[in-house]
Amino acid sequence: MLSIIPSTTRLGQLTDEELIQLTRDGDDRAFGEIWRRHAAVGAAIARRITTRIDSADLVSEAFARMLQAVRNGAGPKTAVRSYLATTIRSVAASWGRNLRPTLDLDEAHEVGFTDDRFDALDESDRHEAAVTAFKSLPERWQRALWYSEVEGRSNAEIGELLHIKTTAAAMLASRARAGLRKAWYAGEAA
Template structure:
């Protein structure tokens, strides 16, 4: 366990410390889950809200933004705002349509330099491993097994729209994780569609 108040830990996160953010997570995850259960429609949505809230805050803090103090208040506000977006029916329908658009086949990987394939697989594997377990599962079902959102919903015990929203968040999370992994690489590539990334890494 790292010593110091939240301000000290946030400063360490901005300096690149992953363990400092892990300590913030340990201190505040219970409060985040309590809030998420109050505002989410389902327990599974609550888990996703917490994971996405911490991921968003980590990204913001690493870029120099976010809170300097009152981390818990910032976290709970983030969870609540994410829930408001998720619980909007119009938003869910939009996500379902957007999910189908993401699944459209592209030809980007067919023109990939063979010399780049193995390094790319390594980057994708690292990005995929950073995702919450539930996000990894839903991406695998949708992108590799080509399950429909209705099938995914049945597997997870949620509605089709909830499954579409979950897949959308997982895709977005993969893109963000991939970008973070690439940030430390000397050569960056244009990010392909999430399905292409997973298919290549599989």
């Protein structure tokens, strides 16, 4: 049985097939080694497939789906890299269907935010609600919003800071703004 491996054997010495079996047997460290081996190639595949979706997001989702499949007794038995590439393509296609055409936010005209409900709050309530909504966002969204709205950085600068393409930075900032609005309204309704 593969799960009985001498303690002197390092994960880096095992084949992908052995690591997948160890993962099936419950060893999460083995899947970490799979990630280490194939994440860079996965990112390259993701960048070739689409520029509209952040490659790091695609790779993370593909690995998450692969791990779930392996834990459920499915997933790759051999050819881990091929399975990963297919999963990345599947995720990109699925997410791509939900994308709407985007425009460069640096060139878009600023639309003012007006809402009578916002005026009804006093200054301290507005501040607390904004902070709560902001803190509820994923860290990546918080960083994108901070760079964009507080520091006034361009999408190109945000892309450099987050190590993503300019278009991905624009999409990330747009999703973060939408997430902040949603969090704001959810907090207001509570």
